[in-house]
Amino acid sequence: MEWLVFVPLAAVALVTAVLVIILRNPVYCALSLVGTFFALSGLYLLLHAQFIAVVQVIVYAGAIMVLFLFVVMLLDLGHELPAWLQRDRSRLLLGIGVALLLLIELVIPVGSWTARAPQGPHTSELAGTFGNTQLVGRLLFTDFLVPFEITSIILLIAIIGAMVLARR
Known part of the structure; x- marks a missing residue:
């Protein structure tokens, strides 16, 4: 039953997080980040962390996003490509390569069953x-x-x- 709620929330979180990176307009990026925050709030509710879910919506989707939009509007960012991207595409390819290497480094330990994190003092029973x-x-x-x-x-x-x- 939880999978019926988890899978759509996880898909929304992933899609809106990718939109934050892909979209060119900073206002649309900020609104996509709000969508990510709401999806994460739903995932926190699935974990029975109601307080964290409410704080996620109030603090991040409310206050922090207002701050982001204020800074974006204050800086009046243009829609043109950055100067370094216009003249040197090799840096972009290098950045994509490094990002892929970091993603591979993240997937390998998470995918292996032998990599287990130590338990902290605050268990679910506590x-x-x-x-x-x-x-x-x-x-x-x-x-x-x-x-x-x-x-x-x-x-x-x-x-x-x-x-x-x-x-x-």
């Missing part, structure tokens, strides 16, 4: 005793407080950098 929201909140504000704050500082620096670039 998550069931505390509840998803309590466990995520406790971990976010105890063990992962510094990475959480560093992420917010990086986002603030990105906003300031976009505004400085737009002023020129």
Whole structure:
């Protein structure tokens, strides 16, 4: 039964993620990324992570995408090809080759049954005793407080950098 929901959600996530890369218009890319976020939210619901699914929609599809669209509109990006791509297609082929090598390196360990990741201290039984929201909140504000704050500082620096670039 779960496969009937998982397969379409996974297909939507894959297609919209590829559209983010393929589309030329940055606004359409951002809207495709919103579609990816909603599909991932549905996948989180299948994993019984309701809090993460709601946060995915509110934070990423809401706030972060508004920020992305604001930066895209602020920079007023054109529709022409980048200068390096117009004069040197060999770099594009090199980039595609490196991307394929990285994809192969990703597929080989995932495809083999011998590559198993070590289990962390937070098992599904522990998550069931505390509840998803309590466990995520406790971990976010105890063990992962510094990475959480560093992420917010990086986002603030990105906003300031976009505004400085737009002023020129």
